[in-house]
Amino acid sequence: MHPAPSVIIFTSISGLGFGLLMWLGLGIPDFYGVASFGVFFMAYALSVGGLLSSVFHLGNKKNAIYAFSQWQTSWLSREGVLAVITLLVFAVYAIGRIFFALNLPVFGYVGAALALLTVFSTSMIYTQLKTVPRWNMAINPVLFLTYAIAGGALLSMQPTVAGVLILLVTVLQWAGWIMGDKRLLDTGSDKGTATGLGAVGKVRMFETAHTARNYILDEMVYHVGRKHSQKLRIIATLLIGVIPVAMLLLLPASMPMAIAVLVIHLAGVFTSRWLFFAEAEHVVSLYYSRG
Amino acid sequence: MTKLPQETRKKLGLVIDLDTCVGCHGCVTACKGWNTQNYGAPLSDIDPYGADPEGTFLNRVFNYEIAPKDGGPSQTVHFPKSCLHCEDAPCVTVCPTGASYKRVEDGIVLVNEDRCIGCGLCAWACPYGARELDRDAGIMKKCTLCVDRIYNDNIPEVDRVPACVRTCPAGARHFGDLGDPDSDVSKLVAERGGFDLMPEQGTRPVNKYLPPRPKDTLDKTPPKALETVAEEPTGFLGWLDKALERL
Numbered sequence A: 001m002h003p004a005p006s007v008i009i010f011t012s013i014s015g016l017g018f019g020l021l022m023w024l025g026l027g028i029p030d031f032y033g034v035a036s037f038g039v040f041f042m043a044y045a046l047s048v049g050g051l052l053s054s055v056f057h058l059g060n061k062k063n064a065i066y067a068f069s070q071w072q073t074s075w076l077s078r079e080g081v082l083a084v085i086t087l088l089v090f091a092v093y094a095i096g097r098i099f100f101a102l103n104l105p106v107f108g109y110v111g112a113a114l115a116l117l118t119v120f121s122t123s124m125i126y127t128q129l130k131t132v133p134r135w136n137m138a139i140n141p142v143l144f145l146t147y148a149i150a151g152g153a154l155l156s157m158q159p160t161v162a163g164v165l166i167l168l169v170t171v172l173q174w175a176g177w178i179m180g181d182k183r184l185l186d187t188g189s190d191k192g193t194a195t196g197l198g199a200v201g202k203v204r205m206f207e208t209a210h211t212a213r214n215y216i217l218d219e220m221v222y223h224v225g226r227k228h229s230q231k232l233r234i235i236a237t238l239l240i241g242v243i244p245v246a247m248l249l250l251l252p253a254s255m256p257m258a259i260a261v262l263v264i265h266l267a268g269v270f271t272s273r274w275l276f277f278a279e280a281e282h283v284v285s286l287y288y289s290r291g
Numbered sequence B: 001m002t003k004l005p006q007e008t009r010k011k012l013g014l015v016i017d018l019d020t021c022v023g024c025h026g027c028v029t030a031c032k033g034w035n036t037q038n039y040g041a042p043l044s045d046i047d048p049y050g051a052d053p054e055g056t057f058l059n060r061v062f063n064y065e066i067a068p069k070d071g072g073p074s075q076t077v078h079f080p081k082s083c084l085h086c087e088d089a090p091c092v093t094v095c096p097t098g099a100s101y102k103r104v105e106d107g108i109v110l111v112n113e114d115r116c117i118g119c120g121l122c123a124w125a126c127p128y129g130a131r132e133l134d135r136d137a138g139i140m141k142k143c144t145l146c147v148d149r150i151y152n153d154n155i156p157e158v159d160r161v162p163a164c165v166r167t168c169p170a171g172a173r174h175f176g177d178l179g180d181p182d183s184d185v186s187k188l189v190a191e192r193g194g195f196d197l198m199p200e201q202g203t204r205p206v207n208k209y210l211p212p213r214p215k216d217t218l219d220k221t222p223p224k225a226l227e228t229v230a231e232e233p234t235g236f237l238g239w240l241d242k243a244l245e246r247l
Helices: A005-025 A033-055 A061-068 A075-100 A105-127 A139-155 A159-181 A183-187 A191-195 A215-220 A226-250 A255-278 B026-037 B121-125 B163-167 B184-192 B235-246
Strands: A201-207 B012-017 B059-068 B075-082 B100-102 B109-111 B132-134 B139-141 B173-177 B208-210
Touching: A005 A033, A005 A075, A005 A105, A005 A139, A005 A255, A033 A075, A033 A139, A061 A075, A075 A105, A105 A139, A139 A159, A139 A255, A159 A183, A159 A226, A159 A255, A191 A201, A215 B121, A215 B132, A226 A255, B012 B184, B026 B059, B026 B075, B026 B163, B109 B139, B163 B173, B173 B184, B184 B208
Parallel strands: B012 B208
Antiparallel strands: A201 B059, B012 B173, B059 B075, B100 B109, B132 B139
């Protein structure tokens, strides 16, 4: 699949924002007043910024309001609705803490649950697609949620919790990569089933349907960079987990160190999200592939 | 809106005969023509006369080669592909805006262009590559089964079939109600062993494909030599023949 920057930024940044909101909803860190404004500003900037970035992916933005209408069937719609409700619930909670030094734990807990549900819906936009076997796995929602909670822990200044969660997400990510590698093969789909001619003999491409590129090729038959996937996996592992965990454990806690850890971890999340798209094979490529 | 109907009153669709199709791309051109001049945003071409042209099409013809399992000569199959108007259309349920829908009356899967946001998720959900986002209009385009022809009282009755079916010079494309077991298309599918594309995706396509018929094979034993029919001339004519040869 084509790794569009808007979608990579959307899933990474909004995940991080909602992860931070989840911790804030639990009262971690337990800030009030100006300090509270700082963390809530960061959480809203990330979650709203991520959502806005996804709008750049749209071909026809003027109809965007309709995207909230189909929550009964569509995960994309559910994601939009849940994101808005979550941000509204947290608005009450944040206003209480920032302006009135008032803790409204019910709004916090409900908001935390909603934040996780929002991240879960984001992951389901991809996980629901049977056409992309590498995405169609139960580990993907787990990964999206763990990324969000781990990143949130980092942002909410909990070095130990963040270290443990980052270690967990690194291990889970490797498991996800390895499980994903044989997903397409496991579906049993090949040129034979795609054309229905497998019973007659071995199906080979003779001539493709069009000599020019088209939307399908650009969007779903994306191969660029796949040959570097092993190297990128190692780079992502170092950036997501190994370096940040080492820094958190070995270096004394300080603000510059915390920012450095965050930047390195975020670079790792972007790399792994890039791979999430670039490595994902769509079954429509069976109609196009040579051999 | 994006809930799929439990049952549609008709299952209008196409039956494509892979034995008869000659791969002329006539259906591709007829489709592009009709759907550019009629319902919805036209099917755009970007940089049509430049170095990197591309365009939106609702129907494309691939060509495959099948090497038989017993090692005989390969067979070329021309393979037109468009929306299969699936009964369990995954493209419909993923749509966040309700732009994608499946009609209860005839099972046609359509896009309401006034609601489409061009997010492309429906194209991702389709295993067949049947949906293309028009890069000019920013709207998802797909086969409408020529919904603006098949019910159109303003055109002659003979034209009230999809443009691809009407134009096919080989008669390789058939249109009808696949939900009615007594329809011509259903009988054709039953007779020729029509099949689904990628059934493992669970989409239950309405459109069916008919397999190529087995190729003729040479007999194993060589054909018997023919009886001699020419006769050597005898008598006077025989003498004349020899005499003239000698000259």
